Each structure stands twice: as structure tokens, then as C-alpha cells.
Amino acid sequence: MAKTSDYYKKNPAARKRRLKQQAKYNKTKKATDKRVELNKENRKRGTYGNGDGKDVSHTKCGTTVLEKASTNRARNRDKLKCSKKKKKK
Numbered sequence: 001m002a003k004t005s006d007y008y009k010k011n012p013a014a015r016k017r018r019l020k021q022q023a024k025y026n027k028t029k030k031a032t033d034k035r036v037e038l039n040k041e042n043r044k045r046g047t048y049g050n051g052d053g054k055d056v057s058h059t060k061c062g063t064t065v066l067e068k069a070s071t072n073r074a075r076n077r078d079k080l081k082c083s084k085k086k087k088k089k
Contacts, residue, residue: 038064 008015025031041056041064042048055069 008018038056039048045056045066047054047056047066053069054066055072056064057067057072058064
């Protein structure tokens with residue numbers, strides 16, 4: 001187990017606070033827009049709700065790629081590479 005999940009298993013009060021904060025964040029415009037965008041992309045690629053275990057994942061350069069859901073959700077966010085290079089100004 002990861003340190004974070006162990007901590008929240010052992011501290012129910014902290015877990016309750018965290019879930020309350022997460023529920024509040026999930027209602028924000030930013031979080032809703034992100035979910036809508038990814039769900040739309042999942043539907044476009046034919047992976048939404050079909051049980052294939054794939055997620056649409058953001059890359060550093062803003063594009064999206066299909067990836068195993070467990071890998072996408074477990075990753076340290078800054079490690080996904082960009083397949084197209086950014087133009088320098």
C-alpha cells in the first residue's frame with residue numbers, strides 16, 4: 001500500500017475531511033470541465049463504458065493518449081512524455 005492510502009485507512013477523521021474536500025473540488029467548474037472533456041474524448045475513441053480498461057490521459061504538451069486506467073490513475077503526473085514538440089517563441 002501507498003503511504004497516503006495507509007494514512008487514510010488508519011485515520012477515519014482525516015479520510016472524512018479529505019472526501020469532503022474532494023467532493024467540493026469535483027463540483028468546481030474546472031473539475032467538471034476536465035471530466036466532460038475526457039468523457040467526450042473517451043466516447044470519440046470508442047472506449048467509454050466498454051470495459052476495455054483504457055483511459056484518455058493528458059500529456060505534458062496538452063494532447064491526449066489512450067492508456068491503461070490503472071497506470072493513468074497511479075502515475076506521478078509529471079512523468080508522461082509529450083509526443084509532439086512545443087514550438088519555441
